[in-house]
Amino acid sequence: MLPIIERVPIVQLASGDRLFIQVYKFIGDNPGPKAYIQSNLHGAEIAGNAVIHQLMELWQQVDASQITGEIWLVPVCNPLGINRRSQHFSSGRYHSYDGKDWNRIFWDYEKEATDINQFASSQINLNPDEIATNYRNIILKHFHKLQEEINAASGVPFVEQYRYQLQSLSLDANYVIDCHSSTNQGLDYLYCFSSREESAKAFLLDYAILMTEYDGDAFDEAGMKPWLALEKSLAQQGNPIQFEVESWTLELGTGMQMNPQSVAKGVRGIQNYLATKGMLEIPGFPLPETDLHSVNFIPKDRIRKYYATAGGMIQNRLPLGTLVKKGDCLYQLLSFDKTGELPQIIDIPAVESGLIADICTNYSANQGDYILSIFQGETDKFMIN
Incomplete structure (x- = not known):
């Protein structure tokens, strides 16, 4: 029809x-x-x-x-x-x-x-x-x-x-x-x-x-x-x-x-x-x-958004869909802070275990820019058969 x-x-x-x-x-x-x-x-x-x-x-x-x-x-x-x-x-x-x-x-x-x-x-x-x-x-x-x-x-x-x-x-x-x-x-x-x-x-x-x-x-x-x-x-x-x-x-x-x-x-x-x-x-x-x-139901308040803690370039970021544990390095910020010192690499750890559900497209970030989101929970919860 x-x-x-x-x-x-x-x-x-x-x-x-x-x-x-x-x-x-x-x-x-x-x-x-x-x-x-x-x-x-x-x-x-x-x-x-x-x-x-x-x-x-x-x-x-x-x-x-x-x-x-x-x-x-x-x-x-x-x-x-x-x-x-x-x-x-x-x-x-x-x-x-x-x-x-x-x-x-x-x-x-x-x-x-x-x-x-x-x-x-x-x-x-x-x-x-x-x-x-x-x-x-x-x-x-x-x-x-x-x-x-x-x-x-x-x-x-x-x-x-x-x-x-x-x-x-x-x-x-x-x-x-x-x-x-x-x-x-x-x-x-x-x-x-x-x-x-x-x-x-x-x-x-x-x-x-x-x-x-x-x-x-x-x-x-x-x-x-x-x-x-x-x-x-x-x-x-x-x-x-x-x-x-x-x-x-x-x-x-x-x-x-x-x-x-x-x-x-x-x-x-x-x-x-x-x-x-x-x-x-x-x-x-x-x-x-x-x-x-x-269906894995995630309460809306269990989504953790991560924002850049300093200005810099994103490197070694874990890919979309990665299961992470608390303390795992999610990404690094290559920061040129212009204080007369050499550039520094800042490791950003996971605050809690979970699944990387969303990542930003841009690899350069001002301080406070959005970087990624995690569905928080034990990693076993997010295993797909």
Whole structure:
């Protein structure tokens, strides 16, 4: 089947030119949930574009009877970000006009909802589907009120217009998948909200960051946080319910690259996830290894970032994916400190055992510049069978 293709206007530039995003909709014969998948919110993180392209090619061979519900695909979802360049480097993590991180701008209903407990109480005798429908309608009603301010003669900053356009595509989805990559060089993993660990297995990735704290400004958080708040309120009132609403961020390898291995993991994982949710009926899926797949969940507060303790050049740095023990030398700084002394080499030890999960691309560093990240824990924990 061929997708329905729609264009969404994003911004008119001073030159008069307009930028758009394009949405590809695969609509099944059978009514059901909605999945929303986007990529390239950060300009240098392009692997998800290849994932979405390959999914579109695969699903063009699928009949509409094999899809339950709707699957919306939005590659290059941030045209301003993808077009940012600095010499030979792609950037686009921040809006150049106001410096805002493109993934810290989104609208979170829970921040303005003062009546979640009251709403939960009013729904106590309804079934989960009815509660979900009622709650989603309230969220959308509040969200669409933002349009009044956007359309006012006074206008709003661009990021508020942009987030409205993007979130209007996804707020009614049951399943949201936001494809990212490391800004630098990184492993493949996903972000998982507490209580959704069982679903995370379907992506067949080895590592997941367990979200223990979040403010709701990121794309996945803004969509998921109100539902987690409602689940918590219902549970406190003696009505524990887990809604069929999930939101994920996939981190697929290295920035400025479409690494074939990372792309393949993304394609396999998304297809397997949607098949597990009953949205895709394709041969071989869900994959038989799904139930037995083991995900290593790392609490977000167990990620240790290392920053340069002095200015210099990085040498002898351990490669991505290396298991380290406390005290191991992670890298050396060749420091030309200009104090009238010879250059010195500074060994940087691991503060704690773990796995090197992310490393910077640049090998020269000012004091305080980011160097690498480690998933902290005993090395046995990170062994992959």
